Amino acid sequence: MSETSPAASGTKSLMPSAQERAKLRNTRRLKDSISKWGITTAGLAVVAALGLIFFYLFSEVFPLLKDAEVEVVDSYPVAQVSSAENQYMLLERYEQIGASLTSAGTVEFFEADYGKPLVNYAVDLPAGVEMTALGKSTPNNGLIALGLSNGELLLSQISYGLTYPDDKRKITPELDYPLGETPIVMDPEGKALRAVAVQATGRGHVLAAITEDNRIQLGVYTSRKNMITGKITSNGRVFTMPGLPGDAKAQFVQVDQTARHLVVADDQAQLHTFAVDTPSNASLTESVPTGRGQVTAMEFLVGTGSLVIGTDSGSVSQWLLVRDPKNVYHVKPVRDFEGLPNAITTVSPEYTRRGFLVGDSEGYLGIYHGTAARTLLVEQVAEAGIAQLAISPINGKLLILDQAGTVQVTEVWNEHPEISFSSLWQKVWYEGRSEPEYVWQASSGGDESESKMSLVPLSLGTLKAAFFAMLFAIPLGIMGAVYTAYFMTPKMRGLVKPTIEIMEALPTVILGFLAGLWLAPFLENHLPAIFSILLLMPVMMVLVGFGWSHLPGAIRHRVSDGWEAAILIIPVLLTGWLCVAVSPHLEIWFFDGSMRQWFTNNGINYDQRNALVVGIAMGFAVIPTIFSIAEDAVFNVPRHLTQGSLALGATRWQTVIGVVLPTASPGIFSAVMMGFGRAVGETMIVLMATGNSPVVNFNIFEGMRTLSANVAVELPETAVDSTHFRVLFLASLVLLALTFIVNTCAEIIRQRLRKRYSNL
């Protein structure tokens, strides 16, 4: 735009004055740049918002990959909080109050952060008797057994009362005696107890002890509280277990929550398992060498399905109670962790997860997770050996007591130990199972159940659903596309294309509901129909075609080429009706009246909502995707290519096989990929047309659970930022990445093809 000189003065011009024009130009320039910047900002914002999906999902998943971290925030001498030698240290769930149990039999509560003493409770020990051993249940029960020098055992339990005076939380520590304040005689001979163990079970408390002269005692006790006096009376018996083989000396003892298994570690690097279902008739089932050295610490993880064993060589291993086919339980080492450099001194299980902390004799700390077989941290945190590790129930704070008598207050970050490559994608040996398996069972029944988060069943389910859907959709979609693009008359094409587009737009919730409520019961009752349709339909089409070609020309020529599909509609309907009508008779003739029953009798599982139903319903949803893109590719094959082929004498079909398909094949391939992408991510159909059971098989008559359906079902009920929550985000990220990659490949292939067509 060049400046023009103003019109000569004198003559009256309609043109605005130079000043006005300049102003107008400025406004226009301003508007132009506002428009430019506004649109650019909005455009980039939209692109960024879409990109944000990736980043956000990844940021939610990222913490799963992080290892544990500990940071020492303070330390104080143990003497400050423990008047005698500390035997056991605990931390409660609000991470405010610590408890220290001393060898003098006192329980002393203190402020965990500063070591300021709060309350002391003295346990009344009989005169002249001292504490010789200490055993604890899994930490969530908070039971502590004190083994005494006169062969008696006193069971105590620490609990915390919560009140909210003035809207402020007040925690009151309490000490209870679940079996009463009178100690229980574990050894009638009155020998001192060297080691004790306790668990709360469905039938009361089970107690175990090793006496000074190497006998193993087991007691089963129940208690009753008098409602008026509040006095607790206990009731039970003590049994003596068979002795250990050879001259082995029992060192550690543990008993599980079912009160059926007693595990003893001796001084010759062996583990002994006792079956104590009927304590009066207990037997030693097995003695196995640890193979990892002398046991120096042994604890059950929460749920008591597995033991963690630390040895003098610093090895840390997890042992499961595994049932063999004869219903006999064995302890089996299933996981070895990256050990600590020195002898293990203490093992401290977490309260609600299968995680545990381990300390060694030179001040190294290890944090592990059992199910995930994951070593989250190995770090030297103290100069002297570690005596006690008190982790809080919410895993946020840890008190480390070393043998030099220093208590270190540490902050812990260990949010997601359950996840590792092996726990997500490999077979895992879960507690209570007889072999490693792929299991998805993330919604836990309670704190004690082991969460099983293998993505394999879900991924396989996704692929299974997609596979059967593609099996149904690919032939129909591609063949339909070839016919529509190449053979069909334009008039009919104008009807068919919108129909297919409507098919694409049908909400999947409707397909899913029809599949679940109509198709699934229908198929169940007409199973032979589906197989006979599969066989008869193509035969019928060819027969009709053959018959048509032999009709008198007068009729044949009335319908031009390209109407084959329309001619076939009636025969298709008739064949379908015939197959359904004959289906009950087929069942009677060949399958003893019920094909479904016949399947079951022949060892094939049949679920009403199965992969076949999903295959058909999702195939229906995928056909239009494949159809549209493939049709586009075939239709756009340059005319001169096909005309050349026809001119050389090839038949129409030969032209299709020899020229059209090879040229359009990348487009058809990309159509299939797009269809696959859609099938993988489809949610509602799978949700409604399968039983959503995460099975690992490819049986067409069983259901599956896919990644997407799993997210839809479980995410609304998951705690925000929990491991389960993040794993579901991981599942979404996997879906997103998978479909994005597949679609991008397909899109690039398509664009290449378009370029090639324009060059041809």
Add this chain to the structure above:
Amino acid sequence: MKNWFKSGAPWIWLNGGAVALCIVMVVGLLGLIAIRGFGHFWPADIMQTTIVDKAGVGKAILGEKVRSETIPAAVARDGGYEIGDDVELVTRYLVKEGNRDVSARDFNWYLGIGMGEWEYPENAVSIERREWGNFYGFPQQLLENGAVIASLGEETFWQELSERVERSLDIHSDISHIEKGAIGRINHKLERIRLDKRRLELQGADAATMAAAEAEFAARRAELDAQYVEVKAERDALYKLLERDTLIATVASGREVKIPLQNIVRVTRPNAMGVFGKMGQYVERFWEFLSDEPREANTEGGIFPAIFGTVTMVLVMSIIVTPFGVLAAIYLREYAKQGPVLRLIRISVYNLAGVPSIVYGVFGLGFFVYILGGSLDELFYPESLPAPTFGTPGLFWASLTLALLTLPVVIVSTEEGLSRIPTTIRQGSLALGATKAETLWKVVVPLATPAMMTGLILAIARAAGEVAPLMLVGVVKLAPSLPIDGNYPYLHLDQKIMHLGFHIYDVGFQSPNVEAARPLVYATALTLVLLIIVLNLTAIRIRNSLREKYRSASD
């Protein structure tokens, strides 16, 4: 023959067959939904017959025939029926007997074998009730405060019955008007007072202000309480009125049942109705379905809140998605520097249309609801914490999530529209001295409007049918009130909504009585399908006419 095979003609027929099969499937599916959906409203005749049950005992039944099927006799034998060995196939009928309060099951299968003649007694009625589902039986007497007013056989009986049902329906609508309107408003105001007070506390107002405010709040509260007492008295009086009438009826077995009239929604006597009567009834039921609220855990009544919720959500979504989608498309097509980076971006944006919708739901729940919503709550609604306002799934987040989901659709469609505009038009405008913005807004964009409309319609169609993400971000099975009402701020963006698609999923798969809910699911599905087909056909029409227009313009 050999030649015919050699020429490849069978393959052509097979390919044609694939198309035929697809068409048959689509049309069949639509037909199935239409027949089942529309059929739901037709007042079916009530049949009466006798059957022989598994134990060989005869029994009279009364109800509507739902469907019948033929099964191999072996299956029935497995089910415990005694059937002669020579029988191969048996027919069985599913009969809706209703009367959940009398017999536990309202739907039962009965074998055709041993079934008596079917009769259609003229006095058989089906009564839709507010509780216990439908009642099938014969009315006997009408009581007012325990005294007989009319008996079956008297001329005025039917007249009297319908008048009295009408009266109780009127009272019911008055009551629901009071409960939803007046009482709802009072509760809303009380809640606002509580929030105002809490806000003052949070702001750390001093004692004097607090006291003054407290006095004012107390006055306002007292006034509302007084209003409430008044309204409640009015409502209680109406409830009292409702209890007046009772209908005594007998079921098929002859047992007498008392049905309070306040429990009755509709009494129909289908066997005594002519075709026109039934058509009238049909229209009435259809209208009730579209305009009423659901009853009995969504398995009866209407779907109005679901329609309303879907429409509101889609409207809010359109308001968000249109400007952003259009601007993004204009940016990509007109302003961005064309090159490999832009190509990558464009492919990515296009591909986002193929990303599973559930992923958007996950993103919406995590980012919009928990992060954005949580921050909004802390900033603007601290007074109602810890109860979340926007920090929980709701209408706005559902709309926003769907807007994100449909952005690619709008962008792709708008871009296509922009690219179809002949360059000559653009060049013409620029040659006349228009700036780029002027060319864009006065020439290009108006020409591309139909394409944008197409995109928007397709986006709406997709959003209306999408369910999976909504399950995470704001759709519930039963919303207590509509997202738009008479209480400030009128449009409640934080409220949870009902949705047609989710309604189908919920009623069809989560309801305890699937058989009773089935017809309703079909009807809901039909509504949704019709909505979506209409939207799509509109989009296709616009697009086709657009193509024609530019074909002639560019020639």
